[in-house]
Amino acid sequence: MSEVLWRPGLRFGSYPQKPESRLTDFEQGAAAFFDKIVKRLTRKRYSLTYVVEQVNRHAEPLRHCNEQQLTIAILALREALSRQGLTEVLMLRAFALIRETADRTLNKRHFDEQLFGGWLMINGLLAEMETGEGKTLTATLPACTAALAGIPVHVITANDYLAGRDADMLKPLYLRLGLKSGAVVDGMALEQRRKMYQNAIVHTTNKQIAFDYLRDRIEIGEDTGPLRFQYRQIRQDVTEQKHEALIMRGLCFAIIDEADSVLIDEAKTPLIITQTKPNDESPKTYGDALYLASSLFINDDFVIDAKSRDIELTSQGENTLADMAIGLGPNWKNKRWRETMVKQALIAEYCFKRNKQYILKDNKVQIIDEFTGRVMEDRSWEQGLQQMIEAKEGCLISEQREPLARISYQRFFGRYLKLAGTSGTVREVAAEMHRVYGLHAVKVPTHRISKRRLLSERIYTTQAAKQRMFLQRVNELHTLGRPILIGTGSVAESLEVSDWLEQAGLLHRVLNAEQDQHEAEIIAHAGQLNAITVATNMAGRGTDIALGLGVAELGGLHVIALNCNESRRIDRQLYGRCARQGDPGSCEAILSLEDAGLREFYSSAILKTLTGLANGDQALPAWLGNLILRLPQTYKERHQRSVRRQLSKQDKRLSRILAFSGKFE
Ligand SMILES: Nc1ncnc2c1ncn2[C@@H]1O[C@H](COP(=O)(O)OP(=O)(O)OP(=O)(O)O)[C@@H](O)[C@H]1O
Numbered sequence: 297m298s299e300v301l302w303r304p305g306l307r308f309g310s311y312p313q314k315p316e317s318r319l320t321d322f323e324q325g326a327a328a329f330f331d332k333i334v335k336r337l338t339r340k341r342y343s344l345t346y347v348v349e350q351v352n353r354h355a356e357p358l359r360h361c362n363e364q365q366l367t368i369a370i371l372a373l374r375e376a377l378s379r380q381g382l383t384e385v386l387m388l389r390a391f392a393l394i395r396e397t398a399d400r401t402l403n404k405r406h407f408d409e410q411l412f413g414g415w416l417m418i419n420g421l422l423a424e425m426e427t428g429e430g431k432t433l434t435a436t437l438p439a440c441t442a443a444l445a446g447i448p449v450h451v452i453t454a455n456d457y458l459a460g461r462d463a464d465m466l467k468p469l470y471l472r473l474g475l476k477s478g479a480v481v482d483g484m485a486l487e488q489r490r491k492m493y494q495n496a497i498v499h500t501t502n503k504q505i506a507f508d509y510l511r512d513r514i515e516i517g518e519d520t521g522p523l524r525f526q527y528r529q530i531r532q533d534v535t536e537q538k539h540e541a542l543i544m545r546g547l548c549f550a551i552i553d554e555a556d557s558v559l560i561d562e563a564k565t566p567l568i569i570t571q572t573k574p575n576d577e578s579p580k581t582y583g584d585a586l587y588l589a590s591s592l593f594i595n596d597d598f599v600i601d602a603k604s605r606d607i608e609l610t611s612q613g614e615n616t617l618a619d620m621a622i623g624l625g626p627n628w629k630n631k632r633w634r635e636t637m638v639k640q641a642l643i644a645e646y647c648f649k650r651n652k653q654y655i656l657k658d659n660k661v662q663i664i665d666e667f668t669g670r671v672m673e674d675r676s677w678e679q680g681l682q683q684m685i686e687a688k689e690g691c692l693i694s695e696q697r698e699p700l701a702r703i704s705y706q707r708f709f710g711r712y713l714k715l716a717g718t719s720g721t722v723r724e725v726a727a728e729m730h731r732v733y734g735l736h737a738v739k740v741p742t743h744r745i746s747k748r749r750l751l752s753e754r755i756y757t758t759q760a761a762k763q764r765m766f767l768q769r770v771n772e773l774h775t776l777g778r779p780i781l782i783g784t785g786s787v788a789e790s791l792e793v794s795d796w797l798e799q800a801g802l803l804h805r806v807l808n809a810e811q812d813q814h815e816a817e818i819i820a821h822a823g824q825l826n827a828i829t830v831a832t833n834m835a836g837r838g839t840d841i842a843l844g845l846g847v848a849e850l851g852g853l854h855v856i857a858l859n860c861n862e863s864r865r866i867d868r869q870l871y872g873r874c875a876r877q878g879d880p881g882s883c884e885a886i887l888s889l890e891d892a893g894l895r896e897f898y899s900s901a902i903l904k905t906l907t908g909l910a911n912g913d914q915a916l917p918a919w920l921g922n923l924i925l926r927l928p929q930t931y932k933e934r935h936q937r938s939v940r941r942q943l944s945k946q947d948k949r950l951s952r953i954l955a956f957s958g959k960f961e
Pocket of ligand 1: 403404405406407410425426427428429430431432433720839840877
């Protein structure tokens with residue numbers, strides 16, 4: 297059993313990372329399939345009973361040892377791991393030791409199911425664990441085991457607040473094991489980051505780490521060979537040119553918490569390091585374009601494709617523009633340029649709405665991730681769209697940015713020597729995780745049997761009926777004292793729902809796209825007696841909602857979804873906020889045919905027919921409601937998948953072209 301499973305070559309000064317895969321999509325698919333078969337054949341190694349039995353064999357003697365003996369056991373294991381690498385026996389021994397140490401330092405002893413989840417991760421798999429099952433504690437098993445073996449570990453999560461919180465919370469455990477740790481979060485200076493990455497375990501976010509990697513890539517240039525690294529290191533030591541030093545220690549082992557959020561939801565846009573450049577156009581030009589756009593009539597002069605957010609000018613529109621442009625500057629005489637500018641203005645007017653696609657904060661336009669409801673502070677739209685929206689909102693026009701280096705998450709995470717993760721909602725994207733990242737998902741049983749009750753998903757014909765039924769439902773539950781969490785699709789929607797509640801005299805808290813820490817504080821209180829919390833879908837994700845005193849007896853937290861989410865996965869994430877770790881809890885959806893998600897997808901003729909099938913406060917039949925909800929979700933999921941596939945392909949192609957021309961990314 298002492299087969300060496302994995303041991304990266306961590307030479308001093310090297311920058312370990314996997315070389316770029318040159319496999320085609322087909323070859324990658326075939327490799328993933330082969331890998332799946334191997335995992336099937338070695339099923340026994342990946343069973344809960346096997347892992348628990350094996351860990352328990354090592355655990356018994358540790359139960360009775362005093363602190364000094366524990367220290368000796370830690371040192372002995374560390375020595376063995378660094379000599380032999382991650383062998384199966386040593387990993388199991390490490391699990392027993394980490395479990396014992398966590399019990400003593402954090403007062404939390406890993407459950408058997410968590411041992412199994414951790415085992416999957418240290419073996420490079422994706423552990424599918426229900427919400428509230430303690431993924432953070434589970435990740436300490438693979439993280440500490442690898443770190444004890446001398447492998448730099450990155451624990452990656454969805455936002456800065458969670459990264460900082462987890463690093464602080466787990467520090468006593470890491471310290472007791474003799475492992476240095478830290479968090480890399482937004483706003484840290486380069487020197488500070490560099491220092492943090494020297495730690496054995498680093499908690500950070502996908503965005504921070506991918507940008508730091510890009511910075512390193514710019515620094516490294518094309519040549520990544522170990523000899524050159526050693527030369528650089530020596531030269532830096534001699535000349536003390538610390539500014540030239542790299543930020544990270546390569547890409548060895550990443551453990552991704554909320555893996556679907558990081559690897560799937562965030563993988564639609566590439567990460568780009570940009571530099572500012574003077575604006576191509578003056579503020580007046582944007583103003584003129586908006587003025588021209590406002591003189592055109594929808595359907596006569598232009599048509600909107602809502603799904604792809606594109607605008608086409610009709611020939612009538614083109615002629616109108618040509619006439620109107622006569623009095624403007626010389627640029628406006630150029631047909632192509634003129635139409636591009638006006639199309640951009642029309643897109644800014646009709647396809648991008650305040651509080652839906654972006655918010656105004658400190659008189660700046662900040663993009664909201666429509667999927668998650670989060671503000672994406674460093675992002676801006678390309679090709680002048682950002683500036684056009686700023687002009688529309690009367691903000692100061694920002695400088696344009698041009699790309700310096702870029703990488704997609706697909707390619708970035710593919711470069712880790714070893715990748716593992718955990719998530720509660722991977723079922724729908726399991727195939728993609730496997731194909732793109734080589735991550736095979738295995739389900740981990742829940743520690744306690746889930747008591748979550750999905751009550752109903754009702755669709756009413758009008759918004760007014762939805763509002764009435766929603767308020768009736770909230771009143772009903774609030775009278776009982778049960779806490780209610782209301783999930784909405786956008787900032788605008790959450791404000792609207794807040795208005796409804798206010799008019800009905802129901803005291804509540806709103807939580808939308810604000811700062812993560814504030815979010816987490818509010819969401820942590822969402823389980824208290826009588827609490828009503830309105831949130832955008834993903835707000836506060838990753839924060840535990842503990843039930844207040846007496847709430848479990850009343851039936852636990854109740855979740856109401858008020859919009860048709862883009863995917864079933866997001867529905868399940870929202871529902872997963874209740875009934876955690878065997879607590880009671882329930883969830884339901886209250887929707888209407890007038891909801892944006894349905895209106896955008898179905899034609900008005902279909903909606904009219906559907907409206908005729910129910911009246912007043914009556915919901916559509918359950919089977920029909922289900923069908924109406926699932927169709928757009930399936931379509932959107934497929935569309936998103938193809939966007940990600942396109943991005944991945946484009947990224948690969950770009951990297952080949954750049955490699956050919958001698959550049960690095
Ligand atoms: N073995 C354990 N013993 C005691 N408490 C535990 C244990 N494991 C987890 N917990 C506690 O359970 C709660 C939920 O844990 P955590 O937030 O990590 O779950 P999660 O799976 O990440 O949830 P989500 O999917 O919503 O992010 C936390 O308060 C955590 O401290």
